Amino acid sequence: MTISFEPIGYVENKVTEKKDTRWGEDISRLVINQELSRGLTGLDGFSHLIVLTYLNEAKFEPQRHLVRHPQGREELPMVGIFSQRAKDRPNPIGITAVEILSVEKNIVTVKGLDAIDGTPILDIKPYFPQFDCRGNAKTPEWVEVIMREYF
Known part of the structure; x- marks a missing residue:
């Protein structure tokens, strides 16, 4: 399709x-x-x-991007692309x-x-807010690390 x-x-x-x-x-x-x-x-x-x-301008390369360290930061865990908001993705x-x-x-x-x-x-x-904000949402610790300097 x-x-x-x-x-x-x-x-x-x-x-x-x-x-x-x-x-x-x-x-x-x-x-x-x-x-x-x-x-x-x-x-x-x-x-x-x-x-x-x-x-x-994103370029998805499965070998590099399907599972990787968020933002290429070695101190963060290896996670799949669907666990990230990374730019290089299948779509x-x-x-x-x-x-x-x-x-x-x-x-x-x-x-x-x-x-x-x-x-x-x-x-x-x-x-x-009724659709887009969920008060009980949780994220892994590494998300806090990358978001400190994102915005």
């Missing part, structure tokens, strides 16, 4: 190279295709949204909850998006 998507826009920011840390202060513009701009109506009533991206889809700074015409300005300049946007969805 083949599944295909058309991007609804692209990311515009100053990040030109892949990185694993310090995304929290990055400001990005989500440039939505003009013909879809009316679909942003009402988004300014939300403080956050979820961005789904196509990680077009290079990124998902990030971000803060909305503004919505103007076909541009949504956000803070904290972990995507580089030119990344295609597959979809955006408003952040609903």
Whole structure:
């Protein structure tokens, strides 16, 4: 089965190279295709949204990425790709909850998006705490280690 998507826009920011840390202060513009701009109506009533991206510069190599140390850090345990939020995956889809700074015409300005300049946007969805936040969630200790410098 083949599944295909058309991007609804692209990311515009100053990040030109892949990185694993310090995304929290990055400001990005989500440039939505003009013909879809009316679909942003009402988004300014939300403080956050979820961005789904196509990680077009990711390169999944099963021998290297299927099981690996998160962020290539040897001090962390070997875990499978589906236990990580790594960029090099079988289907290079990124998902990030971000803060909305503004919505103007076909541009949504956000803070904290972990995507580089030119990344295609597959979809955006408003952040609903009732759906998107689970208070009883748990993660392994190594997640705390990599998240200390992620945002």
